[in-house]
Amino acid sequence: MEEPSLFDDRAWSSPLASRLRPDSLSDYVGQSHLLGEGKVLRQMVEQDIVPSMIFWGPPGVGKTTLARIIAHKTKAQFVDFSAVTSGIKEIKEVMTRAEHNRLMGEKTILFVDEIHRFNKAQQDAFLPFVEKGSIILIGATTENPSFEINAALLSRCKVFVLHALSAPDLLQLLKLATTDPRGFGWTRLVITEEMLLLIANFANGDARVALNTLEMVVLNGVQDAESITVTKEIIEQCISKKSLLYDKNGEEHYNLISALHKSMRNSDVNAAVYWLARMLEAGEDPLYVARRLVRFASEDIGMADSRALDIAVSVYQACHFIGMPECTVHLTHAVTHLSLAPKSNALYEAYSSAKADALQMMAEPVPLHLRNAPTKLMQELRYGEGYQYAHDTEEKLTMMECLPESLRDRQYYKPTTQGNEARVKEWVEKIAAWRAKHQE
Numbered sequence: 001m002e003e004p005s006l007f008d009d010r011a012w013s014s015p016l017a018s019r020l021r022p023d024s025l026s027d028y029v030g031q032s033h034l035l036g037e038g039k040v041l042r043q044m045v046e047q048d049i050v051p052s053m054i055f056w057g058p059p060g061v062g063k064t065t066l067a068r069i070i071a072h073k074t075k076a077q078f079v080d081f082s083a084v085t086s087g088i089k090e091i092k093e094v095m096t097r098a099e100h101n102r103l104m105g106e107k108t109i110l111f112v113d114e115i116h117r118f119n120k121a122q123q124d125a126f127l128p129f130v131e132k133g134s135i136i137l138i139g140a141t142t143e144n145p146s147f148e149i150n151a152a153l154l155s156r157c158k159v160f161v162l163h164a165l166s167a168p169d170l171l172q173l174l175k176l177a178t179t180d181p182r183g184f185g186w187t188r189l190v191i192t193e194e195m196l197l198l199i200a201n202f203a204n205g206d207a208r209v210a211l212n213t214l215e216m217v218v219l220n221g222v223q224d225a226e227s228i229t230v231t232k233e234i235i236e237q238c239i240s241k242k243s244l245l246y247d248k249n250g251e252e253h254y255n256l257i258s259a260l261h262k263s264m265r266n267s268d269v270n271a272a273v274y275w276l277a278r279m280l281e282a283g284e285d286p287l288y289v290a291r292r293l294v295r296f297a298s299e300d301i302g303m304a305d306s307r308a309l310d311i312a313v314s315v316y317q318a319c320h321f322i323g324m325p326e327c328t329v330h331l332t333h334a335v336t337h338l339s340l341a342p343k344s345n346a347l348y349e350a351y352s353s354a355k356a357d358a359l360q361m362m363a364e365p366v367p368l369h370l371r372n373a374p375t376k377l378m379q380e381l382r383y384g385e386g387y388q389y390a391h392d393t394e395e396k397l398t399m400m401e402c403l404p405e406s407l408r409d410r411q412y413y414k415p416t417t418q419g420n421e422a423r424v425k426e427w428v429e430k431i432a433a434w435r436a437k438h439q440e
Helices: 040-046 063-073 088-103 120-124 127-131 167-179 193-203 207-219 232-238 251-265 269-281 286-304 307-322 328-340 346-360 376-380 421-439
Strands: 053-056 077-082 108-113 136-141 158-161 188-190 227-229
Touching: 040 063, 053 063, 063 077, 063 108, 063 136, 077 088, 088 108, 088 127, 167 193, 167 207, 193 207, 193 232, 207 232, 251 269, 251 286, 251 328, 269 286, 269 328, 286 307, 286 328, 286 346, 286 421, 307 328
Parallel strands: 053 136, 053 158, 077 108, 108 136, 188 227
Antiparallel strands: none
């Protein structure tokens, strides 16, 4: 058979990632924690005891490919189903064919890509067929199955977590693409290992991104009758911006904001600025980050540095005024100040304790001496009687009890000795000492 030339459409008839898709476990790259020798999933596949399962992992780590390999290995009918384009009608049609195959003694593996996009009714439609064995369901999702898959369906599936591919994994895959005839093995491709590693690092664990990028740089390479030469300049042009795994509505969104919050709490300013950059460069709304910083200023710093709240609110306003990318420096300003500020969660603990009492204890009425008495009836009912006006005293303090009787002497706010809160603690203790003295 004649080899395709550099300029022959046959050489680019389908995406490189599709052309290189492996059809056996021996050719599969990555996920050694599941598919290494003696690992549970490999044993299941080799022994042909494949249960219904969910593959959970980031994009481009081989979820679809693994499902196809399993179907081929187990000699089952493979039905590829997309949650994006299919509905109840299509599900029922596929289930009817699967039930017919079961009666004929043939297995059906139903692969559902992006299964988290199915609603509850659509997911429920699979249940009876999974239970009686008409189908072996393999669902793929980038979202946390605990939140996105119905509990009834999830309980009938084994969840396998697929990891982002490492740079060595991707380098192995890219090298294969340069030598395999399905890739660029049919021509003389001049590209260094350093350049392949550059592409691998850019892909950020995503095999599809890595292969698509390689294909792009080869298409833009310097071509002659016998070879294609890829230069570093070509690669830099094609990967001018790093591809970052991020879904503003998904789990990674919460993972990153959690990393930012906990880095600031730990006073690790370098980590905090890094996680901030990860979010912003992946397209996060700067106002969302700014709102979280406002919360952090009181939750984790509070009275230890009250200026932190002022700075956080000011940064929110700055982000609102000028937007991205200019506001990145303002967010960095806030993150740096919050990271390095003295820490106190006394305000958070105070509200949590008061909330517990408010919810769990009997809702006592407001003491009469704390009530206003704007009407004659209220005055007759003794509203406001016994109220002591603090400004009438030299110390601006009175012995008036302001908590309900059952909560007398409760202490919700317990100031720390961090930063400015040390002075607050001294004042709180002076107030307590004054009241104790006058109580005697």
